Amino acid sequence: MTEEAVPQRTIPALPADIDGQPVTWRRWEAACSWITHIDLSCEQCAHPGPPMLTFGSIPHPGKDDHALLSYQASRCPACQETRIYRRTPRRYGPPGIYLTEVGYIPPRTLEA
């Protein structure tokens, strides 16, 4: 009898630290429709979404507001492709957040 590997698509682990800073991640939640700056469908597997979303925070030094950086990650619930972004508050002009991709976890093999 050969032991069959049961395909399991585990949720990819998010990095415990980025750029040497420990990142505390929240729980994954389904993205809400108010998030308009993210394409809700999956480029890899065409899953219509919404993707799963989580936010990461780093220790705040408490002395410089501009040092407050946080992260967010989006994950396809079907193929588990995950992208990790740094959130940078816009310092000039209208309020907003810049997203810079800092990590990528490729999709898992899709089972038939």
Ligand SMILES: [Zn+2]
């Ligand atoms: Zn996908």
